[in-house]
Amino acid sequence: MGAGAAERTHGSVQRIRTGGGVPLLEARHIVKRFGDNVANDDVSLRVMPGEIHALLGENGAGKSTLVKILYGALQPNAGEVLWKGQPVTIASPAAARALGIGMVFQHFSLFEALTVAENIALALPKGSDMKSLSARIETVSADYGLPLKATSRVADLSVGERQRVEIVRCLLQNPELIIMDEPTSVLTPQEADQLFVTLKRLADEGCAILYISHRLEEVRAICHHATIMRRAKVVAETDPTTETVGTLARLMVGSEIGEVTRSKGTPGAPRLILKALSLPATSAFGVPLHAIDLSVAGGEIVAIAGVAGNGQSELFDAISGEREAPQDGMVTIDGQPVGAHGVNVRRRLGAAFVPEERLGHGAVPGLKLSENVVLTRHGTGEGIASGGFTRFGLAGKIVEAVTHRFDVRKGPPDPEARSLSGGNLQKFVVGREVDRTPGVLVVAQPTWGVDAGAAAVIRQALVDLARAGSAVLVISQDLDEIFEVADRIAVISRGHLSAPKPAEAMSREEIGLLMAGGAEKTAGGAHAH
C-alpha cells in the first residue's frame, strides 16, 4: 500500500464519512493472480452505507478484477470480504445478489434477443411470474425517471436505454450496494447528468454506490470518498471534493503525464473532402449516413465527437473504402475523387486508416506483427508485396522501426498481435500508419482503453503528423481527448454530421446538445434534403 498517501488522507476520511460505524462492505488484503500476472495485490477497500464511493484507476490498474471479486464472478487467491462486519464468501453473482449487491456492467451483460422483462428476470431469484414482474419494472423505472417498456426487445433499445435496463435490474433486487463500472462512458453529458440525479437519490435513500471511473471531473462532482488503485495496488484513499483534478490524476497515474504540446497550426489546402456522402444502413442495427459534408486541410486535426452507435463506424468504413460509396465524388483524397474505389486505391494516394477495433479489424490476433504490417501496407506500392509474392523481411524492418519510435513493449522480436497489451498494440497499429507519413490519416478512438502514458504518446504523434502538413481526422467518444488534440470539432448524431467549428468556440454543453440530436438540425448537408 502506498502508506504515505493513505496516512495523509486518512484523518479527513473519518471526518466526512457519514455514520462512522461498521462498513457496509469491506475487502481486506485481496490478492488475485491470473497465471503469472497479479491483478490485485493486497487490496483493501471499505464502503460505508449510503456513500457514493469512487474506485479510481487507469485501465489495467485492477479495478475490474476487484469488482468482479466483490460481485462473486471471480474468487480471490487470498484475502477476505466482510459484509456488514461479517466475513462472507461470495461464491457466485447469485450469492452477491442474495446479500444485496447489484452490479451495472460497463459492457452491458444484456441479452439482445430477449425482452426487457426476460433480461431482468434472469437476474432475479426464481419464482417471479412474468406478468407481475413486467408491472413492477414499469412502475420502478418510471419512479426513478428511467422509463422502460417491459416487452421491448433489448436489440431495439438505444445505448442509454440499455443502461436503464441494467440499473432497473439492480433496483428490483432492493440492493444495499450497487456497483457501477464506467457508467457514463456511453452517455451524452446530459444523460450523464440525469444519471447523477438518480444516483444521488439512491444514496439519499441509503443505498451505497461503488462507482468505478477514470473521469475525474465527475468523481469530484458526485462521490463522497475515493479509493485509488495503481498497478494492482491501492495507492491512496481520499475525499475527492478536497482534491483537484490535477492531484487526483497524479495519484492515479503515479507521475506527471507529459502533456501534449500543440502549437497553433496553419491549415493548408484541403486534403480530405467528403461531399454529400450518403449511404443506406447495411443491417437492421446499422445507421444510415445522411449527406455528410466535411473538409480536412493539411496541417489540422478535425475531431468528430458523438455517442457510440451514431454512425461512426459506418462513416469510418465509407472514408476508408471498406464500404464503397455510389459516387466517386463523395470522397476526395488529395484532389482525387475515390468514393467508389477500394481501400488500397486510397492508401496509394497517401491515405492511412486506424479503426476502432484493434484486434480483428486493425490487426489479426493470430498473425505476427510483421504479417500485420503486410495487412495494411501490401497495396501501398512500397514493395511489401510485388509480383504476387510477399516480402515479410521488409515488413519486419518496419516492425522494428515502429517498435523503436513508439516504444512498443513486446517479448519476442515478432510476436503474435494478440500477445501484446491493449496499449502496446494500439501504439503499434497507430505507428504502423504514422510510419508512412500519410497525407491523410483517419483514426477512430485512438486511445480507447489505453493507459495514460501510451495515450499521450499516441496523441502527440497525431499532433506532430498534422503539424508536418498531413490532414488528420479523429473520431472519438472521449471529449477530454478531443479538446486536447482537435483544431476543429464536429458532432455526429444518428448519421448526421454537424458543421465543424473551431475547438475554442465549442463548449461541452454545446457538444452535448449536438450529440443529443442537435447535429441533425445543424448538419452541414442540410441542402441535400
Add this chain to the structure above:
Amino acid sequence: MRIELVRRPEMSRTMMLVSPLIAVGLTVLFAAIVFALQGHDPLTGIFYFFIEPLMSSWSLEQLVIKATPLIIIGLGLSVCYLSNNWNIGAEGQLTIGAITGSILPILYPEFVSPIVAPLMILMAAAGGAAYGLVPAVLKTRFGTNEILTSLMLVYVSTLFLDWVVRGPWKSPQAFGFPITVDFNESAVLGSFPVGPLYLNASAFIALALVVVLAVVMRSTLKGFEIRVLGQSPRAGAFAGFSARRMTSFAFAFSGALAGVAGLMVVMTEIQKLQPVISPGYGFTAIIVAFLGRLNPIGILIAGLVIALSYLGGEAIQTSMQMSSKVATVLQGMLLFFVLACDTLILYRIRLVSTRSTQEQARA
C-alpha cells in the same frame, strides 16, 4: 477432478508439431482396445493394421495409390477451411469431376492421343470447380449455409452418377451391368519406377500440387489473403481483400482438386465408370486436412497415414478375420483426437481437484 483451460499468450509452436503425433498415438492405443474388445491380441492387431502394409513393395504402391486422391482433395479443403469456408461436399465434387473428366474416353473411345489425359484432367477440374461453385454462389448471393448445401449436393451427385452408368453411358457389352466402356490406353495413367517401386503418374501430380500450394501459402499474397480472411474477415476487408470472392475461389479451387482426384481414381484403379467409384475419399480427406494441420506438407504425411488405415483394415480382414470397418471407426476417432489435441496449441490444460473447484470458480 475436472479440466480447466489456461490460455497461452501465443500459439505453442511445439504443440503445433506434437499435437498430431499425440493424436496418432492415442488412436493406436484406441485401436489396441478395439482389437482386445473383439477378442484379438492387441499387439498382433497393431502389427497387421499399422506395420504389415509397409512391408511389401506391392502394398507400398497401393498405399501411394490410396493416398494420392486423399492428398489432392485434402489440399483443396485446406484452402477452404483456412479461409473459413466449410466445404464438406468434396465427395460430390469428386463424383462430378470423375464424370466430366470421363467424357472423352466414353463418348469418343477412338480418340487416342497423348493429349487425351491432360484434356481429361482439365475437364475434371472444370466439372469439380463448377459443382463446387454452387454452394459458394448460394452462400455469397443469398447467405445460405454452405455446410448443408455442399453436403446435400453429394447425394445428388452420386444419384446422378448412378443414372449415368445405368442409362446413357452404359456399355453395350456390359451384359446389363451398370458400367461404362473401358477407357482406351491414352486415357489411363501409367506408372514409373522410383527405386524398387512403380509409382503411378497421379502420385507425381499430387506431389507437385503439394509443393506449389506450400509455396503459395508461405510466400504469396494469395496465401496471406487466405489466412487473413479465414481468421478475421473484418481485418481482411481492411486489407482490401474480398471475403465473397474468396468463398468462390476456395470452393472452385477445392472443387477442381476434388474433381481431379476423382478422375485419378478412375484413371488408375477402375479405368471406367461404375455406380460407386470412391470409398468416401471426399469425406476421409476432411480428416486428412485436419490431421495435416491444414498445411500442405502436413497433408502429404497425413494422406499417407490415413491411406495406411485403409490398407490396415484390409490386412486385419485377411490375416485376422476381423471386419475391415474397424478402419473407418479408427479414422473417425483419429479426427476426434486431432481436434481435442489441437486445444493444446492455444491452451494449457490443468487438472483441478474437485475440492478446490468448489472453493474456487463458482461462476
Add this chain to the structure above:
Amino acid sequence: MLEAIILTVITAATPLLLAAIGELVVERSGVLNLGVEGMMVMGAVAGFAITVSTGSPLLGIVAGLVAGLAVSLIFGFVTLTLVANQVASGLALTLFGLGLSGLLGEGFVGTPGIKLPSLSIPGLTDIPYVGRILFGQDILVYVSFALVLAVSWFLFRTRGGLVLRAVGDNHVSAHALGYKVIRVRYLAVMFGGACAGLGGAYLSIAYTPLWVENMTAGRGWIALALVVFSSWLPSRLVIGAYLFGAVTILQLHAQPLGLGVPSQFLSMLPYLATVVVLVAISGNRRATRFNTPACLGAPFVPDR
C-alpha cells in the same frame, strides 16, 4: 390410397422431427452439433440390435436413445470442455458414428427386424379415414408431437428455457450473471443426442425394420436443415418435417408410375428440396433476426 399415403408420410416425417427437435434445443443453447447423422445412425444400429436380441422394440427404442446420448457426450467433451471447433467436431461425430455403426451392425445385415406395433384403440382407430391417422400410429409418433409441445413450453414458458436461450444469445453475459454456461450446454447436447438416437431407432424399428449400413441416408443433415428452416421455432419444425416426409413419400410413389423421369432424379428430390428451402429461408433475414442464437458455434472459455 390417400389415407395410405398420409400414413407413410407420417412415418417418413417422424424420424426427421425427432432428430430436429433435439438439435433445435442444442442450437438454442449456442452449440452447433453437425453430428446428427452420426448420432442417428448409432441410434438406428443400437435400436435394431437390442430389438432383435431381446425381441422387444420398446427396449430397442431405449437402446437407441442411450446410444445417441452416449456418442453426443464425446462431442460435448471435445467441444465444450476442450473448446474444439464445433463444425469439425460435428463432422468427426458423423464419420465416427457411420463407421462404428457399420462395424457393430455387420452381424445384423439381412436379419429380419421386429416392427414397432401401432396403437389400436377399439372404436377410435376404426373411425373411417381419420381413425388410423389419429389413433393408429406407433408410440413414437405421439412422442414426437409431445416433444415438440414440451420443448415449446420449456423454451418459452419456463425459467430453465429462459436460461437456455440466454446462454445461446450471449454466453459472456450469462456467465457474468452466474449461470453455468458449460453445464447448460452439456445438458442440451445430451438431449439432442437422445432425440437423434430416438429418430435413428425409429428408422430401424418402425420405418423399415431392417439394418442397412448408412441407412440414415442423409436424414441427419436434413434434420439440421429443418432447424434452420424453422428459424429455431419448434412449431415450424412440424411443418418442415411433414413437408419433407411428403416429398420423400411422393417421389417413392411416383417412381413406379414411370412418368418418363428416371428414378434417380426423383430420389434427388428430398436433397434438392433441402437446398431450395435453405436458400428461401436465408433470403428472409427478418424472420430469423431474433431467433437465431447469436452464440451459435462460438467457443466459450470462462475466465476464472
